[in-house]
Amino acid sequence: MRLWIKDPLTILAEDAARGVVVEGTRIVETVGTGREPVHPVDAVHDASAHVVIPGLVNTHHHVYQTLTRAHPKAINKELFPWLQALYPIWTKGLSPEAFRLAVRLAGTELLMSGCTTAADHHYIFPAGLEDAVDIEVEEARALGLRMTVTRGSMNLSVEDGGLPPKAAVQDEETILADSERVLSKYHDRSDGAMIRIGLAPCSPFSVTRSLMKATAELAERHDCRLHTHLAETHDENDFCLSKFACRPVDYLEEVGWMSDRTWLAHGIHFSDDEVARLGRHGVGVCHCPTSNMVLASGQCRTRELEAAGVPVGLGVDGSASNDNSNLMEGVRHALMIGRLTYDATLSHLDVLRWATKGSAKCLGRDDIGEIAVGKQADLAMFTLDELRFSGAGDPLAALVLCGAHRADRVMVAGTWRVVDGLPVGVDVGRLRHEHGQAARAFLDLL
Numbered sequence: 001m002r003l004w005i006k007d008p009l010t011i012l013a014e015d016a017a018r019g020v021v022v023e024g025t026r027i028v029e030t031v032g033t034g035r036e037p038v039h040p041v042d043a044v045h046d047a048s049a050h051v052v053i054p055g056l057v058n059t060h061h062h063v064y065q066t067l068t069r070a071h072p073k074a075i076n077k078e079l080f081p082w083l084q085a086l087y088p089i090w091t092k093g094l095s096p097e098a099f100r101l102a103v104r105l106a107g108t109e110l111l112m113s114g115c116t117t118a119a120d121h122h123y124i125f126p127a128g129l130e131d132a133v134d135i136e137v138e139e140a141r142a143l144g145l146r147m148t149v150t151r152g153s154m155n156l157s158v159e160d161g162g163l164p165p166k167a168a169v170q171d172e173e174t175i176l177a178d179s180e181r182v183l184s185k186y187h188d189r190s191d192g193a194m195i196r197i198g199l200a201p202c203s204p205f206s207v208t209r210s211l212m213k214a215t216a217e218l219a220e221r222h223d224c225r226l227h228t229h230l231a232e233t234h235d236e237n238d239f240c241l242s243k244f245a246c247r248p249v250d251y252l253e254e255v256g257w258m259s260d261r262t263w264l265a266h267g268i269h270f271s272d273d274e275v276a277r278l279g280r281h282g283v284g285v286c287h288c289p290t291s292n293m294v295l296a297s298g299q300c301r302t303r304e305l306e307a308a309g310v311p312v313g314l315g316v317d318g319s320a321s322n323d324n325s326n327l328m329e330g331v332r333h334a335l336m337i338g339r340l341t342y343d344a345t346l347s348h349l350d351v352l353r354w355a356t357k358g359s360a361k362c363l364g365r366d367d368i369g370e371i372a373v374g375k376q377a378d379l380a381m382f383t384l385d386e387l388r389f390s391g392a393g394d395p396l397a398a399l400v401l402c403g404a405h406r407a408d409r410v411m412v413a414g415t416w417r418v419v420d421g422l423p424v425g426v427d428v429g430r431l432r433h434e435h436g437q438a439a440r441a442f443l444d445l446l
């Protein structure tokens with residue numbers, strides 16, 4: 001079946017003014033001005049009301065945190081006290097059933113915002129939730145969301161000088177054995193893969209040196225991505241200096257993570273020299289503008305990082321530090337905080353590039369993030385019929401400046417996953433009800 005997505009209002013792609021032809025999971029043709037498709041087509045989708053962009057790629061999330069949004073114990077705090085308030089609540093409350101609903105809810109929100117690929121950083125495995133990665137893979141498959149599910153970890157508890165409580169951590173042996181298990185079971189390195197596994201020790205203040213090193217070796221063996229939080233706050237820099245007698249980037253180097261296999265969440269507090277070093281090694285950075293503003297963590301040096309050769313992507317983070325999973329909204333926030341950091345020449349195309357091509361690069365993928373022949377047919381299509389867009393001139397700029405937050409149609413690997421603004425195969429009302437009920441239990445843990 002070949003589908004022509006015909007005559008878009010605007011499309012973010014080279015030489016594709018008359019749209020694209022999709023066959024199977026891929027884009028097989030871009031159709032330029034004044035041309036007809038070369039391939040015979042079986043069906044046509046009239047895209048004349050649609051602004052078409054590559055499906056957005058979310059490179060950092062903690063979907064389980066949707067269960068503790070705007071939690072009264074955690075609001076209005078910076079990162080460390082915010083985490084200290086939430087660790088015990090997550091540890092006590094996170095059941096497999098609640099986690100499953102969290103994955104489903106966050107995945108649905110992401111799809112509805114125009115996101116087609118997401119990386120989730122899941123690092124908390126309280127007793128009973130040993131199968132978190134399996135649950136996540138199952139739900140991603142059911143939703144049709146492309147994912148890099150990361151097997152996260154924490155093994156440095158407060159008793160050993162870390163930040164999380166004892167009940168929130170696992171031992172190194174258990175972590176590595178489960179990492180091997182999920183890599184062998186789910187990691188798909190093929191072009192167009194719907195599921196990949198990454199390894200993601202949580203942060204310098206919750207993981208031992210030894211686990212960081214062993215994880216890097218394991219990633220090398222299985223050819224998978226490495227992910228962690230780094231340089232998010234001044235508190236973290238202070239922690240590294242006192243615990244490891246070095247700054248976070250020195251620590252990263254010491255544990256064998258300075259490679260193009262690695263992408264970091266946040267990456268805010270880097271010196272000029274550290275920015276250059278990250279660029280030399282091809283380490284990626286996922287910028288999380290919304291979370292950085294909510295937790296008052298600081299401003300990512302996106303321009304300097306990109307100039308140094310660092311792949312820069314975007315992430316929603318959270319969602320207890322966002323507190324939603326809307327990547328299109330994150331694109332707008334990236335523009336705003338970027339302009340505040342630099343100047344008004346930071347454009348809507350810059351932030352859209354981070355959310356697509358840049359994010360794809362962070363995930364080590366060249367088959368997504370762009371509308372071009374041979375790439376996966378991952379598309380986000382927005383209409384401009386809401387009041388907020390009325391009067392807008394440039395349609396692509398309007399998406400970002402007027403605040404697009406809900407896609408009308410979303411295609412992942414050639415299949416429609418959102419139609420008329422609604423997710424295919426998901427009862428939104430029921431999901432809202434069930435997830436809301438599961439989340440209420442976390443309020444009782446006060």
Ligand SMILES: [Zn+2]
Nearest residue numbers: 229265317318
């Ligand atoms: Zn995070």
